[in-house]
Amino acid sequence: MNSTRDIDALIEMMAKLPGLGPRSARRAVLHLIRKRELLLMPLADQMQRVAATARECENCGNVGTTELCDICTAEKRANGQICVVEDVADLWAMERSQVFKGRYHVLGGTLSALDQIGPEQLRIPKLIDRIDTEQITEVILAVGATVDGQTTAHYIADQLEGRVRLTSLAQGVPIGGELDYLDDGTITAALNARKDI
Template identity: 70%
Template sequence: MAGPRDEIEGLIALMARLPGLGPRSARRAVLHLLRRREGQMAPLAAALAHVAASARDCPICGNIAMGESCEICSDPARATGEICVVEDVADLWAMERGHAFKGRYHVLGGVLSALDAVGPEELGIPRLIARVRDEGIAEVILALNATVEGQTTAHYIAEALEEAGVKVTSLAQGVPIGGELDYLDDGTIQAALRARRAL
């Protein structure tokens, strides 16, 4: 029969699986919560249970939804004729923090990877192509990470959308605002040179 310490160790092991938490950080977090059971642990457990029961993937874009579809897809003002394609929900939320994009999104849930057996079907790329056709999309913005896999995925999507007659763009890459050339890697400097513009 498992004792209290075994149950607490089980909780620590579960917490240690979370990104950014190792066994020591998980142990500190659990012990902190145990000392503050009423004020922090009970509300956290209730919030986790509620989100676990209510959250789902938006069937339209792949964002996290608490209803039939996410808030962005449900907002008629976001039907601007633009779709921004991102790798995962964290990227969507990062774009939303900037308050610059007013259209809708499409979350791939990853990037193409032959080694991991992730192909177009697993990423819902056919669903994206159908959305472009059905929603009368004028522009698809590819906001994928500047990795080999991200760029391969971007090229695949661009080619797949050629027949749709839609404008396909990607985010600019290069020197970040406030960045110093001396601290940038060679790839970033090359991308910045290729994307240079007139002043």
């Protein structure tokens, strides 16, 4: 099977992407080969380009192609507020909502004793540096409501206590959510945080 070795290798690599398996990788690769000029060649070029230029922002950990990312260098964004997220996907999710106008800090994961991930692995020292150098007044801890996420939030809160205002995202019923489908924890949180109308 010499003649298909390259194609097989490509399928194998694609199959390792999150969300793809062997079957969908085969489908995707066949689709790409069928539309070689329209899809495969541009995609290969674009991947080359990103592979050559993608890098983490030195300041916040966001991905981009420059030493400092667009958000860190944007003059129009508010200073003084940092939103701390676990990873870049969370930063993108926040940005899609277009409501936060401050700066970000991407931890790159959560503290985890099991996986031996401590503060040093998580860009937490850099966050503490930034509090002073950027005159931060509020840190919004937008980490996941998981055990590891909350452990991380507590650790950061301990480190920064008394130096800045610390906030976290509100917990409650998601917009469009039906009570019937919500877990008990969310309902409890929403009830405890109930508001006057």
